[in-house]
Amino acid sequence: MALLLVTGGCGFIGSHLTAALLARGDRVRVLDDLSTGSRANLAPGATLVVGKVEDPETVRAAMEGVDGCFHLAAIASVARCTEAWLETHRVNLSATIAVLDAARAAFGRAAIPVAYASSAAIYGMPEFCPLDEDAPARPLSAYGADKLGCELHARVAGQVHGVPTIGLRFFNVYGPRQDPRSPYSGVISIFCERLNRGLPLAIHGDGRQTRDFVFVADVVAALLAALPMAETGAPVFNVCTGQPSSLLDLSAAIGRACGQEPRLEHQPARLGDIRHSVGSVLRARQALGLKPPVPLEEGLAAVIGWL
Ligand code: NAD
Ligand code: UD2
The missing domain is CATH 3.90.25.10 (UDP-galactose 4-epimerase, domain 1)
Incomplete structure (x- = not known):
């Protein structure tokens, strides 16, 4: 039975993921500041640490003893990131660095694999659709720029610090x-x-x-399939319907x-x-073995x- 950390586990996607992990027999620790999430969303059986994911000490403590981490905590609204540029940057990018930093190998334990939420917003205004993962990343919002920053720092985490990661570019999730x-x-x-x-x-x-509206159960299936595929090459996949x-x-x-x-x-x-x-679903469907949406x-x- 694995112990997994879910940042943002009291939010929309994180609460569904937490429930699915518990249902398959894992133990789950959630780190959440309850800013847009709520205790009511927390799946029964999960342990809640209330704290800020941009605080390195909090993240280090939450990461202790875990076998893997799903990093979902963020300010998910593009409009809010336009209004509060610097504040949201601390949560959407600095906090991801705090998570990757805490996942580094330490005190005789191996590096912890991290699956994290990226976004279709990294593509900006595409010239053509559907977008595959090789389409140019030209974000047009502070939100998209920070999510692209997460992907770049995941590469650093893998290449420099040996942390296995996998990034999922969620399109418009609902449920x-x-x-x-x-x-x-x-x-x-x-x-x-x-x-x-x-x-x-x-x-x-x-x-x-x-x-491209993707149902939350499909996003959870992609997250569950992704964590075991985390590696130091920092792969990224679309999560969408096409x-x-x-x-x-x-x-x-x-x-x-x-x-x-x-x-x-x-x-x-x-x-x-x-x-x-x-988005184009082809690469994720093949690599992660996803069912039709x-x-x-x-x-x-x-x-x-x-x-
Ligand atoms: P959400 O707002 O429901 O969940 C985010 C959770 O993170 C909340 O529980 C919130 O309380 C927590 N949180 C926010 N700031 C925090 C902080 N500083 N410290 C600790 N916890 C904090 O959003 P969601 O839709 O579930 O999004 C989850 C992830 O998926 C985010 O990374 C988001 O950017 C990404 N994403 C979502 C969509 C979508 O369509 N919903 C699309 C692309 C990417
Ligand atoms: C969503 C995600 C964001 C992200 C991105 C990926 C949310 C809240 N945001 O941003 O996290 O990763 O997808 O590309 O899920 N609209 C209206 N009326 C309304 C609300 C919205 O017309 O009352 C329009 C809005 O202008 C936009 C579309 O609906 O054209 C979708 O808006 P959204 O806020 O649901 O999501 P988006 O695509 O900005």
């Missing part, structure tokens, strides 16, 4: 427990909740921007799933908003059932 009340949350949870309450949906820009949905298509699909016609309110486009973001309609039904 139950993604906080629907926060304006910084993902668009699917915001839209489902607003439609449920009979409120109009805000479309930023013309609504023809596209995203299927584009425009915001207008998405609102119509949510309307069908809720049995209501959505009212749309157009608002100005968000600063630095990516126009099209769709959950279809959008099925995932939307799960979100609506949870609300």
